[in-house]
Amino acid sequence: MDILQNLAMGFSIALSPYTLMLAVVGCFFGTIIGALPGLGPSNGVAILIPITFTLGLDATSALVLMTAVYYGAMYGGRISSILLNIPGDEPALMTTLDGYPMAKAGRAGDALVLSGVASFVGAFLATIGLLFLAPMLANVAFLFGPAEYFALYLLAFCTLGGMASNNQAKSALAAAIGLGIAMIGIDNSSGLPRLTGGNLHLFDGIDFLVAIVGLFAIAEVFFFIESHGRNTSIGVKLGKVKVPWRDIYATRWTMLRASGVGFVAGILPGAGASLGSFMAYMTEKSIAGKKGGFGTGVAKGVAAPEAGNNAAAGGALVPMLTLGVPGSGTTAVLLALLMTLNITPGPTLFTDRPEVVWGLIASLLIANVVLLLMNVPMVKIFVRVLMVPPWVLLPGVTMISFVGIYSLSGSYFDLLLMIGFGVLGYILRKLDIPTVPVILGILLGGNMENALRRAMVIADGDFLYLFSSPVSIGLWIAAIAGFIAPMFLRNLLRKPQRITD
Amino acid sequence: MASDRIFGLVMAIVALAYIASATQIQTSFLSDPVGPKTFPVMIGSVAALAALFMVFKPDPEPEWPGLRTVGALLVAVVVLVAYAYALKPLGFPLPTALAAGLLSYQISPKPANAAITGAGLSVGLFLLFKYALDLGLVPFPSGLAG
Numbered sequence: 001m002d003i004l005q006n007l008a009m010g011f012s013i014a015l016s017p018y019t020l021m022l023a024v025v026g027c028f029f030g031t032i033i034g035a036l037p038g039l040g041p042s043n044g045v046a047i048l049i050p051i052t053f054t055l056g057l058d059a060t061s062a063l064v065l066m067t068a069v070y071y072g073a074m075y076g077g078r079i080s081s082i083l084l085n086i087p088g089d090e091p092a093l094m095t096t097l098d099g100y101p102m103a104k105a106g107r108a109g110d111a112l113v114l115s116g117v118a119s120f121v122g123a124f125l126a127t128i129g130l131l132f133l134a135p136m137l138a139n140v141a142f143l144f145g146p147a148e149y150f151a152l153y154l155l156a157f158c159t160l161g162g163m164a165s166n167n168q169a170k171s172a173l174a175a176a177i178g179l180g181i182a183m184i185g186i187d188n189s190s191g192l193p194r195l196t197g198g199n200l201h202l203f204d205g206i207d208f209l210v211a212i213v214g215l216f217a218i219a220e221v222f223f224f225i226e227s228h229g230r231n232t233s234i235g236v237k238l239g240k241v242k243v244p245w246r247d248i249y250a251t252r253w254t255m256l257r258a259s260g261v262g263f264v265a266g267i268l269p270g271a272g273a274s275l276g277s278f279m280a281y282m283t284e285k286s287i288a289g290k291k292g293g294f295g296t297g298v299a300k301g302v303a304a305p306e307a308g309n310n311a312a313a314g315g316a317l318v319p320m321l322t323l324g325v326p327g328s329g330t331t332a333v334l335l336a337l338l339m340t341l342n343i344t345p346g347p348t349l350f351t352d353r354p355e356v357v358w359g360l361i362a363s364l365l366i367a368n369v370v371l372l373l374m375n376v377p378m379v380k381i382f383v384r385v386l387m388v389p390p391w392v393l394l395p396g397v398t399m400i401s402f403v404g405i406y407s408l409s410g411s412y413f414d415l416l417l418m419i420g421f422g423v424l425g426y427i428l429r430k431l432d433i434p435t436v437p438v439i440l441g442i443l444l445g446g447n448m449e450n451a452l453r454r455a456m457v458i459a460d461g462d463f464l465y466l467f468s469s470p471v472s473i474g475l476w477i478a479a480i481a482g483f484i485a486p487m488f489l490r491n492l493l494r495k496p497q498r499i500t501d
Numbered sequence: 502m503a504s505d506r507i508f509g510l511v512m513a514i515v516a517l518a519y520i521a522s523a524t525q526i527q528t529s530f531l532s533d534p535v536g537p538k539t540f541p542v543m544i545g546s547v548a549a550l551a552a553l554f555m556v557f558k559p560d561p562e563p564e565w566p567g568l569r570t571v572g573a574l575l576v577a578v579v580v581l582v583a584y585a586y587a588l589k590p591l592g593f594p595l596p597t598a599l600a601a602g603l604l605s606y607q608i609s610p611k612p613a614n615a616a617i618t619g620a621g622l623s624v625g626l627f628l629l630f631k632y633a634l635d636l637g638l639v640p641f642p643s644g645l646a647g
Contacts, residue, residue, distance in 0.1 A: 169554035169558070172547060172551040173548055178518075183523075187526070190528065190536075194537055194541065195526070195541065197522075222577065226566045228608060243575070309556050391614060392622070394608055396601070398600075399601055400625055401628055402585070416582065422581075431561050431563060432560060432563065452539075
C-alpha cells in the first residue's frame with residue numbers, strides 16, 4: 001500500500017500543468033535528439049545539462065525535463081537505426097539487424113510503429129519493476145558500510161570494463177584515467193590542494209560536465225570531420241504509416257520476455273542497456289530457431305531489442321537511484337545531472353527526499369505514455385529531422401556545447417579543458433579505449449576514495465576490513481569474476497556485425 | 502600495433518609522473534590512516550600496469566585518417582580554441598558565425614553552404630539563448646557597445 005500512496009504523491013507532483021508541459025517538451029526534443037544521427041542519448045542529455053542548470057529550474061522540474069529527454073532519446077534512437085542503418089548509440093545497434101532489412105522491404109512504417117510499441121512495453125514494465133524493486137533495494141542498501149561501497153564501486157568499474165570493451169587492459173586504463181582526474185583539486189578531508197600543478201583553475205577540481213560534453217559531443221565533431229559526414233546518406237523512404245496490429249499481437253510474448261531479460265541486465269551495475277538489447281535479441285533468436293529468420297527483417301527481431309533496450313534503461317535506474325552507481329553511459333550522464341542539482345542518490349534519497357524519487361518515477365510513466373502517443377502519429381515529423389545535414393548539425397552542437405559550458409562558469413579555462421577532452425575522446429575512441437569508464441571514474445572517484453578512507457578510519461588502517469563482511473566478499477568476488485569472465489566468454493558474447501549493403 | 506604501443510608508453514610515463522606528484526602531496530597533521538596520497542598512488546599503479554599491458558600486447562592498428570584530414574582536424578581544434586578566447590571580448594554572434602562556418606567547411610567543403618550555416622546558426626542560436634532561454638550573452642564587442 002505504501003507504494004500506491006507514494007506513487008499518488010509522485011503523480012500529484014508530476015501532473016501539475018507546468019511539469020506536464022516540461023515532460024511533453026522534453027519528450028519532443030528528446031526524440032529529435034535521439035533521431036539525429038551522431039547525437040545519441042548520452043550526447044544529447046550531456047549538452048543539455050548545463051543549459052538546464054542555467055535556466056534555474058528547481059530540482060523536480062529539471063529532473064522531469066531531463067528524464068523526458070532521456071526516454072525520448074531512447075525512443076528516437078530507433079528511427080535512425082531503422083531508416084538509415086545508423087545506430088544512434090550502442091544499444092540501438094541490435095535494432096538495425098532486423099529493422100533495416102524490414103524497412104528495405106518496404107515496411108519502414110510498420111517497423112517504426114512496432115518498435116515504438118515495443119519500446120513502450122519495455123519501458124513501462126521496467127518502470128513498474130523499478131517501482132517495486134528500488135524501495136526494497138534501498139532498504140538493503142542501508143546495511144552498506146564504506147567497505148561495501150568501496151567494493152561496489154569496484155564492481156561497477158570491473159563489469160563495465162568487462163562487458164563494454166574488447167580489451168580489459170584498455171578499460172582498466174580508461175577507469176584509471178577518470179579516477180585520476182577526479183583526484184585533482186582540494187582534498188576533502190585535509191583541505192589541501194592535490195595534483196593541481198599549482199594551477200589555480202584546478203583547485204576546484206575538474207567539473208564532470210566539462211569532461212562529459214568534451215568526451216561525447218566535441219569528440220563526435222572530430223569524427224564527423226574525419227568522415228566528412230559521408231555516413232549520413234538517406235537510406236529508405238517512408239511510405240504511409242499504419243498500425244500493424246497483427247505484428248504487435250504476434251510479438252506480444254517476445255516483448256514481455258525481452259522486457260524481463262532487459263530489466264535484469266539493466267540492474268547489473270556496469271552492464272546497462274547494450275547488454276540488455278543484446279541478450280534480449282539473442283534469447284529470442286535462439287527461441288525462434290533457424291526458421292525464425294532473424295536478421296532478415298522479421299517483426300520479432302525488431303520488437304525484442306527495442307523492448308530489451310528500453311527495459312534495461314529503466315532497470316539501470318535501480319542501482320543508480322538506490323546505490324548511486326550508474327549502469328551505463330546514459331545513466332552516468334543522468335547521475336551527473338542529479339549531482340549538478342545537488343541530489344545525492346543512495347538509500348537516503350528515498351527517505352530524505354521522497355518527492356524527488358516518486359516524482360521522477362511518476363514522470364517516467366507519464367513520459368512513456370506521451371512518447372507512445374507522440375511517436376505513432378508524428379513519426380513523419382521526426383523522420384524529417386534526419387534530413388538535417390551534418391554540416392549544419394555538428395557546428396550547431398558545438399556552439400550549444402560552448403554556450404552551455406561557458407554559462408556554467410564563464411571561464412575560458414573550462415572551454416579549453418572541454419576542447420582538450422574532445423581531443424582525448426577522439427584518440428581514445430580511435431584506439432578502441434572505451435570512454436564511459438573515464439566518465440564513471442570522474443563521477444565516482446571522490447566517493448570511492450571517501451569510502452576507502454572512512455573504512456580505514458573505522459578499522460584503524462587494517463586493510464583486511466575491506467573483506468570483513470559477507471556482502472563485501474560477495475561484491476569482491478563478483479567484481480573479479482566480472483572482470484575476468486568476459487576474457488573467456490569473448491567468443492560466446494561476440495556482437496553481430498552491422499549489416500552492410 | 503604501433504599506436505597502442507606509443508599510447509601505452511605515453512600513458513605509462515604520465516602514470517609514473519602522476520604517482521611521483523602524488524607522493525609530493527602535503528599531508529596535514531590531522532590525517533586519517535589512509536591519507537590523501539594512497540588512493541592516487543593506487544590509481545597511478547593501475548594505470549601504469551594497464552598501459553604497460555598495452556605496450557606489450559597491442560591490438561591491431563586502427564585506421565588513421567590521411568594527412569589532409571589530420572590537417573582539417575588540427576584546423577578545427579585551432580578554430581575551437583580561438584573561439585573559446587574570442588567569446589568574451591568579441592561577443593556571441595561574430596565569433597560564432599566565423600567558428601560555425603569554418604567547422605561546417607571542415608565537414609563539407611562547400612563555401613556557400615558553410616557561410617549560410619555560420620550566419621544562420623549565429624543569429625538563430627543568439628535569438629534562442631538570449632530571448633527564449635534568457636541566458637546572459639554579450640551581443641557585440643565590448644569596445645563597440647561602450
